[in-house]
Amino acid sequence: MSIYRTHILVPVDEGTVQAGVFEVKRRLEQKITEQGLGNEVKVVESGTVGIVGKGVILVVYPERMYYTNVRPGDVSLIVEEHLLKGRIPPTLKYASLDIQGGLKSLHNTGLTREQKRVVLDKSWKMSPEDIREVLATGGYKAVEKIFTEKMTPEAVIDLIKQSGLRGRGGAGFPTGLKWEATRKAAGDQKYIICNADEGEPGTFKDRLILEGDPHKLIEAMVIGGYAIGATKGYIYVRGEYGLSIQRMQQAIDQAREYSLLGPSVLETGFAFDLQIKIGAGAYICGDETALIESLEGKRGNPRIKPPYPVTNGLWQMPTAVNNVETLANIPEIVNRGAAWFRTMGTDKCSGTKVFTILGHVEQPGLIEVEMGTPLREIIFAYGGGVAGGKKFKAALLGGASGVFLPEKLLDVHMDFESLKENKAVLGSGAVLVMNEATSIPDMLFSILKFYAHETCGQCAPCRIGTHQLLQLAWKLREGQGRVEDIDTMLNLAETMQRTSLCPLGQSVVAPVKSAIDNFRDEFERAAGHSEIS
């Protein structure tokens, strides 16, 4: 392998593809060859860097220089000035903000601000499409470590327990305990499933891991399979994620070639293989029992719990279902130890969390920061604050099953415990910012419409409740509501929380109650009987 003085990362994701990244890449390679820099500069297609809506992006290493909104016509300037002469072309837009002129520090503003990256640490440092680059940058080291140091499955589970890793899919269940229960459960065949049916509106973190570093997920699942005693793993990906499926399949094929998957992983005699299953679009399949039903080829109706999947999962066999982000933490915990992992985050909530920042912010995108980072910092330091100089009104945390947080709670720390104290949830890590012009009753209506569409219809409280709530919200929105309707909505949502079969119906109360509790005056105004306005 030759050594290059400069690497140019070309992040490929939906946004950059749309902005014409492939044409820019083609020209870049062509220009580099023309200038005779082919042996010095390497162009690498990478996963996303977390910046969205800024067109084609190029990141030049080792300078860590970001070019944004790159057009094909800019390429010769970048090659001739930056790569050949070492001068930054002053006319191009770079860094995370569209700053023109002198070089600003790139690490203190917006989405390129320094972050503790564990889950996404490599997603922009190598090409996810070439396993040799993955191996060269430390990929599969953790699998190697487990086998060369002869770690027992119990030792692996112990390590994960000590690390304090908790599920990142929303519930926050300790991963080590889940694995232990699956290992101890009786069954001839066990399974590990990666839940990549990311469907929480406003969330795209899993997609970026699937596309940016698919091998990390494979590595984590090999480790998980070894720990719980599974020989077979499934990755359940939503059908809309075309690039994710393609990259994941390619990664699996390469891993088989290198004997990292197959009848004898790294010739140790441990058999483990992976298969992708494509979902067909149902929000409910994010619930692990519904996902299992769907994997079995059936309607995604959630099962009654208990029994839990750890004892009665896929084909009634012991099964561990883990979220993509959760799994993506595993290799580094094995490599660097539980104590290292605990240095990040809070006492009860170690590690990092990926957040997607959306809505009315200057810089929508994705960041990975320590658990417990204040919401204010996420929105204002990383998201650049509310767009267009407008005032902040509320943030919806955790997607559709999330909670509306008003301005007075902006200093809340983003970890499972602190949020729970404030009756909020971390959910999937989506942070949707709304400015002063947003109507909360209108937002709630949109959320309830989503619920009414996605209820699986299996249990009455959810099937009927979601539609009743939608109707009440619609009346309020259309100016036909009555003040009593507001309490009826609360009552309905609370009843659903107590009586629904699965987390979908149980969680409707979160957006309904937080919207009404924090913004009651708006609902009353909408009902036309306000004493405030």
Added chain:
Amino acid sequence: METAQVHIPDNAEYRELKKFIDENGKEPGPLIQVLHRAQKIFGYLPPEVQHFVARELRLPFGQVYGVVTFYNFFRTEPIGDHIVNICLGTACHVKGASEILKVLEQELGIRVGGTTQDRFYTLSTARCFGACGLAPVMMVDDEVYGRLNPQKTLQILRDLRNAQTVN
């Protein structure tokens, strides 16, 4: 049994599906993967295709129908050459997706779920494509279009139609 009475033509499309079922049907729980393939071949899943799948996989027709109607992805009506899918997720909603939907309905003269008379466009909605940073977003077939406004939306539809008529 009901399945036996449905006439299923013997043509290349059914033979392709049969081959896929023969190769993959032995795996446990193949139904959804088979339906994915069937929809790829036929474009949608009319009753006879569902009957065929039920017969080949030895499943009750009701189970196949139940799965087809449960998932958003599966369609039982024929569709246009291009599917316009507008996201109505929260991030897109807050950025004005419903306005874009109105523009689409007006331009195409159809409601959500409908297909234009010339079978060129089918209008559909989605929950979230995971491209929220570009909100509001729509997908035309496999292509994602973001940061939409009414003009841009109309331009995209018209460009595609023009490109088609030129060819």
